[in-house]
Amino acid sequence: MAAWLALAIGLALSIGLWQFFNNHFANRAQEQFANRAEAARNVLLSRMDAYTQVLRGGAALFAASTAVSREEWHDYVASLNLADSLPGIQGTGFAEMVPAAQLQEHLAAVRAAGFPDYRIHPPGERALYASILYLEPFSGRNLQAFGYDMYADPVRREAMQRACDTGRPALSGKTTLVQETSTDVQPGFLIYLPVYRGGRTPNGVDERRAALRGFVYSPFRSDDMMRSIFATDLADTGIELFDGSISAGNLLYASGTPSGDARHVVVHPIEIAGRQWLARFSSTRAFETANFSAEPDLILIGGLALSLMLFSVISINARHRQRLYAAATRLAQTRDEFRTLVENIPGVVFRCEIEAPWVVMHVSQNIAALTGATPDEFTSGHASFGDFILPEDRQRIESAIEAAYQQHTAYEVEYRMRARDGRIHWVSERGRIYVTEDGSALWLDGVIIDVTERKAAEDAIRNLAFVDTLTHLPNRRFLLDRLRQGLAGSRRHGRHGALLFVDLDHFKQVNDTYGHEAGDKLLCEVARRLKQCVREGDTVARLGGDEFVVLLEELGDNGGEACEKGALIAEKIRSAINAPFELGDARHTCTPSIGVTGYGPGDESAEALLRRADAAMYCAKASGRNRCEAIDGAEG
Ligand SMILES: Nc1nc2c(ncn2[C@@H]2O[C@H](COP(=O)(O)OP(=O)(O)OP(=O)(O)O)[C@@H](O)[C@H]2O)c(=O)[nH]1
Numbered sequence: 096m097a098a099w100l101a102l103a104i105g106l107a108l109s110i111g112l113w114q115f116f117n118n119h120f121a122n123r124a125q126e127q128f129a130n131r132a133e134a135a136r137n138v139l140l141s142r143m144d145a146y147t148q149v150l151r152g153g154a155a156l157f158a159a160s161t162a163v164s165r166e167e168w169h170d171y172v173a174s175l176n177l178a179d180s181l182p183g184i185q186g187t188g189f190a191e192m193v194p195a196a197q198l199q200e201h202l203a204a205v206r207a208a209g210f211p212d213y214r215i216h217p218p219g220e221r222a223l224y225a226s227i228l229y230l231e232p233f234s235g236r237n238l239q240a241f242g243y244d245m246y247a248d249p250v251r252r253e254a255m256q257r258a259c260d261t262g263r264p265a266l267s268g269k270t271t272l273v274q275e276t277s278t279d280v281q282p283g284f285l286i287y288l289p290v291y292r293g294g295r296t297p298n299g300v301d302e303r304r305a306a307l308r309g310f311v312y313s314p315f316r317s318d319d320m321m322r323s324i325f326a327t328d329l330a331d332t333g334i335e336l337f338d339g340s341i342s343a344g345n346l347l348y349a350s351g352t353p354s355g356d357a358r359h360v361v362v363h364p365i366e367i368a369g370r371q372w373l374a375r376f377s378s379t380r381a382f383e384t385a386n387f388s389a390e391p392d393l394i395l396i397g398g399l400a401l402s403l404m405l406f407s408v409i410s411i412n413a414r415h416r417q418r419l420y421a422a423a424t425r426l427a428q429t430r431d432e433f434r435t436l437v438e439n440i441p442g443v444v445f446r447c448e449i450e451a452p453w454v455v456m457h458v459s460q461n462i463a464a465l466t467g468a469t470p471d472e473f474t475s476g477h478a479s480f481g482d483f484i485l486p487e488d489r490q491r492i493e494s495a496i497e498a499a500y501q502q503h504t505a506y507e508v509e510y511r512m513r514a515r516d517g518r519i520h521w522v523s524e525r526g527r528i529y530v531t532e533d534g535s536a537l538w539l540d541g542v543i544i545d546v547t548e549r550k551a552a553e554d555a556i557r558n559l560a561f562v563d564t565l566t567h568l569p570n571r572r573f574l575l576d577r578l579r580q581g582l583a584g585s586r587r588h589g590r591h592g593a594l595l596f597v598d599l600d601h602f603k604q605v606n607d608t609y610g611h612e613a614g615d616k617l618l619c620e621v622a623r624r625l626k627q628c629v630r631e632g633d634t635v636a637r638l639g640g641d642e643f644v645v646l647l648e649e650l651g652d653n654g655g656e657a658c659e660k661g662a663l664i665a666e667k668i669r670s671a672i673n674a675p676f677e678l679g680d681a682r683h684t685c686t687p688s689i690g691v692t693g694y695g696p697g698d699e700s701a702e703a704l705l706r707r708a709d710a711a712m713y714c715a716k717a718s719g720r721n722r723c724e725a726i727d728g729a730e731g
Contacts, residue, residue: 098409102402109398116391124378124386125359131332132361132376135325139374142324143286143367145181146313147264150288153187153311158294163189165208165229172231183320184313185274185283186237188230189290190245190255191309195222205242215244225255225310236274240314243273251285257369258287259307262296266368269338269347272314281318282347284338286368288312317348325350331381333357336365337373347372351379358383443543445480449496449528449536451489452481456538465522465545467515483512485519492524500528500536509546521550563637565615566622574636574644578701581648586696590649593661596690596708597625597668599641600720605683613678617685624671628664644708650693658693658725665689665723673721686721688712693727 156171157163172187193201198215205213205228215226225246230237245251250270258265265287272283291297291306317336325334336347341362357377365372378386437444437459445458455473463469465483472478484492488510499506505527512520526541561573569577581592599621606614618641625635625643634646647664650657672687690711694704707726714724 098406098413101409102406105398105402105405109395109402112398113391113395116394120388120391127386128359128376128378128382129361132363135332135334135376136363136365136374138324139365140367142181146184146286147288147368149175149177149181149187150264150286150311150313153189154288154290157189157290157308157311168229169231169233183315183323185272185316185319186230186232187311187313188240189228189309189311190225191228192307193224193226195220198224201226213242215242217244217247219247221247236276240273254285255287255310258310259289259303260300261369262289262303264288264368266370268370269345272316274314281316283314283316284347285312285314321348321350331379331385333377333379335375337375339371339373341373341375440542441544445543446538446540447480449539451493452479454479465512465514465520465543483514485511485513496528496539520545521547566619566637568622569634569636571636571638574634574638574646575701575705577634577646578704581646582694582698582701582704584648585694589652589696591651591654591657591693591695592646592648593650593657593691593693594704594708595645595647595661595665595668596712597643597645597687598712598716600686600688602641605685609678609681609683616678617676617683620676621672625668628668628671644705654693654695654727657695658691658727661691661693662723662725665691669721669723688715688720689723690715691723691725
């Protein structure tokens with residue numbers, strides 16, 4: 096669109112400039128041509144004026160003397176050297192007015208003056224003759240004019256009468272001079288200046304006609320005269336002169352065959368001696384070529400070329416932008432798809448620095464659920480993974496990453512994160528270090544998965560194996576494990592402890608009387624009271640049914656002391672259990688039988704120790720129940 100607009104503007108500008116400069120140069124050429132035509136017109140006018148001045152001189156000659164002889168006229172004209180100073184003039188002559196009554200006298204006088212064959216022509220009787228008497232140079236074709244009665248020709252007579260009446264030079268219409276031969280016939284014209292008797296110009300028309308003596312005049316062959324004026328100056332300009340209006344019949348002179356398609360044409364009216372010519376100047380090919388300027392065409396071609404170049408550049412640029420836009424769109428789609436994929440993964444996808452505190456470069460949305468911090472907080476540097484990892488787990492993570500770096504493998508590590516709300520999440524992180532070709536480790540890419548539930552499940556399973564599900568006390572397996580540890584510890588530091596075997600008396604009756612649930616409740620309460628009776632580090636376990644075992648560690652330096660202290664704690668337990676139990680609406684009083692045995696570095700087997708305590712408990716049962724019986728352990 097922009098390219099087409101630029102092309103349209105470029106073309107419009109180019110054509111506009113082309114037209115502007117075309118007009119400019121055309122106007123300039125037209126102006127030059129008009130100046131040239133004006134100059135030519137002035138040359139013609141001044142030349143005609145010069146011819147007229149010659150006639151005025153002739154008229155003055157006649158005014159100065161009563162009779163001007165042929166020789167005097169010859170001398171006058173010869174002295175002007177017209178052939179050189181004013182070329183183009185056919186001759187300079189004098190025509191005398193001869194009334195019919197004086198014709199014979201006139202003929203006789205001229206014939207007597209050396210021209211016996213003199214006669215006035217054309218023949219015929221007329222009232223008034225204007226016979227050419229003198230004509231210089233009196234030679235050549237001019238001789239044909241000698242005796243010619245110019246009054247016989249209406250064209251000439253009109254000019255002569257006008258000259259007579261006005262007393263001023265008068266130009267004749269187009270005519271054919273009597274000097275013409277059969278070849279090179281040219282249009283001609285004449286200029287007359289009246290000569291009055293008395294030497295001066297009378298005031299009125301009648302007086303002028305009455306005083307008219309004759310005319311000094313000059314005949315002109317148009318072509319000869321105009322060529323002498325314009326041949327050199329207007330070589331590249333066509334000129335046509337018309338006597339009056341423009342028409343073929345009025346054509347006085349044409350410098351060449353006029354071309355109808357001249358670019359410049361100027362028409363000037365020219366007023367000469369009381370008659371109007373029209374001069375039509377036409378530019379020739381030579382003038383038009385000389386004044387032709389290629390600049391507008393060059394501007395047009397240059398403008399068109401520039402416009403097309405601009406069009407091409409903008410088009411290419413637009414296509415390039417379209418491709419870029421399409422690529423950017425595809426990239427955005429791919430990025431969105433990738434982001435959706437990452438965000439859809441049930442875990443946290445991340446990229447972070449390889450060293451603590453693991454500043455984050457990218458992290459998916461799910462990190463908020465683990466930490467309470469948004470991805471932006473991480474990527475802006477306001478939070479890092481290190482802020483949330485429990486300090487005691489950090490070393491483990493660093494070791495895993497270091498090992499993976501050394502072995503060029505992925506790493507996997509589980510650790511805990513504390514969220515901002517205080518909740519602890521167990522997470523499993525799998526990652527890989529991005530290493531450049533030159534071995535530089537740049538960042539970590541990995542996934543963090545919340546495994547808190549799995550961890551809890553694992554703990555539950557582990558507890559199932561070691562914990563009594565009713566009372567949540569350690570079970571037999573756990574107890575035996577602790578017993579072994581206790582025996583090992585005893586062997587290490589030589590301290591003695593005691594083991595209490597507690598069995599409730601007639602517990603079956605509780606179930607039978609109050610129901611099994613009440614029995615469970617009583618068992619839980621017994622567990623609670625047992626724990627209250629011992630130290631934090633002692634172990635209270637339930638072996639099953641109504642049988643409980645209490646492991647008391649580090650009671651003394653010998654078996655007797657330990658057994659004694661164990662018996663004291665057993666009594667404390669018996670009293671605690673003797674306290675009534677609230678079983679729903681009922682109150683029940685329960686008694687235990689407790690066997691006590693000491694142990695020390697000499698005891699090898701946990702099972703044997705347990706059997707000994709059991710045996711002590713049976714002694715208590717056998718002795719009447721609700722009592723404690725002790726069996727000393729092995730001394731060692
Ligand atoms: N409510 C409840 N009863 C249990 C549970 N485990 C075992 N028992 C019952 O506890 C009773 C234990 O009875 P015994 O120790 O054999 O006999 P006793 O009634 O206590 O009599 P003496 O031990 O001889 O005083 C049995 O009736 C069992 O069914 C339990 O988890 N909950």
